[in-house]
Amino acid sequence: MQLETVKFTSSEVAKYPFLKETTAHVQKIGLDVEDFNSPELTKILNRAEERVKAAILDVSVGDRSSDDVKIPDDVEIPSFPVAIIIALATKNSFIKKRYALAEAKQAHSHFQLESKQRLLAIARNFGWNIELNGASQPPSEFILNFADYLRNITHLRDEKWKLINRFLVNGKVYLNHHDVARLLQEEVQRRLEKRLDAKELPPFPRKIMDIAEQLNSLAKEKLGEVEMESFPKVVSQSAFPPCIVALHEAATKGRHLSHVGRFTLTSFLLAVGMPPEKVTEVFKTFSDYNARLTRYQVEHIAGEKGSGTHYTPPSCSTLQTHGVCVNSDGLCRRIRHPLAYYKQKTISAQPTAGRV
Amino acid sequence: MSSRDFVYEKFREFYSSSSFKIPAPVGFSQREFAFLLFKERIMARHKGFASPPLLGSFIRQHVPSDVYYSCAYYETPEAEMDKKGWVGADLVFDIDADHIPTRCNKIHDSWVCSNKSCGFGGKGITPEACPICGGVKFDVKSWPCDVCIDTTRAEVRKLVDMLENDFGFAASEIHTFFSGHRGFHVQIENESIRDLDAMGRREIIDYVSGTGLAVFQKKTRQPKQKTGVKIFKLSDYGWHRRLKNGIRRFLLNATKDDLKEIGVKSRIDVILQNRERILQRCLEENRWDAVKGVGFETWIKIAEHIREVEAAKIDTVVTSDIHRLIRAENTLHGKTGLLKIKFPVSQLDEFDPFSEAVAFKEGTAKVLVSDAPEFRLAGQTFGPFQNKSVELPTAAAILLICKGRAEVVT
Structure with missing residues (x-):
């Protein structure tokens, strides 16, 4: 071009x-x-x-x-x-x-006040594959290559940004001035x-x-005094989000869990402070349970073995993609990570007096 | 000669023949290769090759049961995982009958509880837990048949339609393969998507699998207008177009049972008697209250059904994994002895894996078949067999042995 x-x-x-x-x-x-x-x-x-x-x-x-x-x-x-x-x-x-x-x-x-032509010039300065929409349908001012679009919606939460809710035609996403200005903000921040x-x-x-x-x-x-809010010392099962409740129940009953499911449950339990030995026990009802192997895998996710990376559970949107998100409730709509759910629920359950 | 030795020997012959050639994927020297080794039954990973002939000699020397390479491109493919230096990855889709319920599951797939004191078994998709002892480990016998292939083919068709029309990939950029077992791989090496991270790829997955579609959700419900008419417009683009066409197809052909099945409870007769008028008023005039008593809830049920029908059932884990290993083209599948082979996307409808993917075209072998359904291979039909000793063409014998349904007779 x-x-x-x-x-x-x-x-x-x-x-x-x-x-x-x-x-x-x-x-x-x-x-x-x-x-x-x-x-x-x-x-x-x-x-x-x-x-x-x-x-x-x-x-x-x-x-x-x-x-x-x-x-x-x-x-x-x-x-x-x-x-x-x-x-x-x-x-x-x-x-x-x-x-x-x-x-x-x-x-x-500033982007919001720019003319279409200038906004286009700025977007192209970033290497975006973007054009003005010459046709009257679909109604929009800009058409942007979907890959450039995807790179800049990672942090945008509203469902309107999801690719599936956009007009995607022939590799192009149809956008208005506001959309482009918002995506450019993401591009600037990312860079x-x-x-x-x-x-x-x-x-x-x-x-x-x-x-x-x-x-x-x-x-x-x-x-101020940075509130390094950590989780309560005791693991509170009643504060588990619905997806974790379902996984936990499946695990304790020995029902089959997908790989993503096992990883989510393990990393979640570790993140809320369950010791690795206890997490290993959760899986022992599986008929293919292998104590040594399970311990190794749990410790790997905890960052004690292997690469040393400490893994955290996947976000809500990842769990949705892989079909692990189930029975979502009112609180689920306000958070985007299973740990945030847990944090909210444990905090609201705590007496507020002890906190500064 | 044991059955495994027999298969190994045939694989060795195949890889030694002058006709064997692996087409080099783009960025060959940046790919990690991995091999499942016959004898050791272990995965040899983190191999890199400077050129295709070097890969060829490795395969001839080691005779792996399965050959894979990374969809990812690395600075140093031979390094440990976190030191490889990821530079990008192809966009890869896997559609496999293992994940999709098909009407043939019940006929040719079976499972037996691995618990020795139990041994209960059945047909169809393997249950999550044994209904007798509650065990969760099973010996599973599956089978690749025409129905499996056609079911996955239909999913590939939907996927390819989205890749071409919505994502705008040219037919020449969409590489379609038979996986060598019970499904298809769709691979895109296009430069513009190479650096997309897992998050970006998840948006593509959600798009093709219909996840997170906001149309018709309660949230987007329009407030009643002055006239009391709910206005909602389905446009002719993206998923709107799929929904619109899908609703039209569905309503024009729906039976009473079809509507009941998707959860429509009341006024079914009215809907069926007025199909065309309803479609006209809803899809063209955006008046979704055309039939009294058919409210938004009914439309949500119908739209939800269409979303299911239009979505392509891909394996979501494969596409979001930016380090995924995928089977190499023109190599043998260890579970079937069939080849992973490429075919033009335009021939998706006609492509017949049970003749095109046959690798062993000569000779016969005598096998004792424990149990096998009737099957078709290289233009011939075999079986069904039950505890029967037969002499079969090599390809058929290898398929049965690899699927654990036969032993070689010496």
Whole structure:
């Protein structure tokens, strides 16, 4: 497909600093993170700090105008890559997640106001296979390749996003302006999270480290005493979600369980704190029960054997796909993971006084 | 010579013949290969080959009962699982009679409780637990027959229709195979879907299997309009189109029993007498209250039935597994001695695995058959057999031995 090359103005790049063009702009300025003493670079650094700070405080990227003076593009644009460096330097997953979300939300508010043509240009900048809908039927403004669509609906919960509930014709999903803006927000967030997930980090200059440290204490304040809500010490069977009740009952009665079913039950029981020995016992009514093998498998899922990965149970949507989700109740509609169900039910059963 | 030695010897001859060739899948050197070894009965995994001839000599040397390769592409296919470096995977579908109830299950599939003191048995799909002793392990005897194949063929037809019309894959990108046993594989090597993760693939599974369809669910029910008419429009796209066409087909051909079977209880006669008018008013004018007393609940039942009918019954675990091992084309299936072979998707309706997938075309062997239904292979019909010693063409003898229904007589 022949794609026309679209030029983005520098004010657009300032608005959408994740576009490919940003690199060229930053190179033009010749940013050197080792030298933050020049007044120009101090401005950039301040704006970068502001971006991350605002993300922590209210999931925004701050205001571009300070004292009624609009920050010029050549400060605004490079402040984005510098903000990423700062977020990386915090090594704080809360800050990184929050910053990615803030940039994505900020972009989304602009996407909604863009013309069809500009939105198309931005989507194509991300490599999306997207076109304007030339026909009147089905009624929609955009048509997007289904693979690009699938990559960006992973975190969208509403059933309207499920592919099956979309008009899918000849590999294309039909979308309106709002849909595309929302999916682009996901794309921005996904890309940023990936950039912020860098494992090997270079040593950061002193100035950056200082800012990172301050932001870390700010995040701590914001979060307050992080409620690391763990599960109650005693496993409460009455708080099991319906799918687990069914699997547990099948297991204790020695009825056949699918592979997905066995894995779900095992990983769930381990996650809510049942010791591996006890979990192994659940399976002993099976006529093909092999104590040594079952113990090995249970310990493998617990992360004590094999790859060391600690497995968690699959999400509700995965269980639906594999036919493990049964008898869902009112609470099921409000959660999307069997552990969230358990957490909700055990928490509501606990006296609230003991919790801060 | 034991039966196993006999089969091994025949497999060895097949793989040594000059006509044997494995077509190389795309990205050959990035694939993991795995082999179920005859003698050791273990799976040799994590093998990688630089070129097809090297794979060929490995097979000739080791004579595996089954040959698999990964649907995934890896940086280092020979490394341990978490060090392989996953770079992508084909989109793979498995449709197998083992998972779909067929009307032939009762005829040729049987099970016997493995509990030695019990030994109870029966025909049809294996129960979850033995009705006598409650045991859950069984010796299962299944059989691949024309009805199994036609049942799975119908599912493949629905799947392919969705892949072509909804997902927009060209017929040339949709590779269809007989699995070598009781079903079909559908594989897509298209670059655009290669990097999709398990979550994205699950959306594809849900689409083809009709999971999570929101149309007609209570939630999407329209509030009564001013006129008291419920407005709901089924469009001509995606699953809407399938529902619309399905409802039309169903209602035009439905009998009283058909409606009863899907749970419609009242006013069946009225529905049947006014089928065409109902279809006109509902599907064209979107007036779902065309018949008094036939409410939304009835439409939900009908739509639910159509969803079941239109969905393709695939094995959901296979498609969502981005590391899945799949049988290699043109290799023998250890449970049948038949080949996994490719055929053009346009020939789905005519394709006959019981002649096309036959690998052993020469010679005969004498076998003692314990029990086998009548079956067809390479244009000949055999059986039924019950404790009978017979001389059969090699392919038929191997099928019976591999299915545990016969022993070789020396």
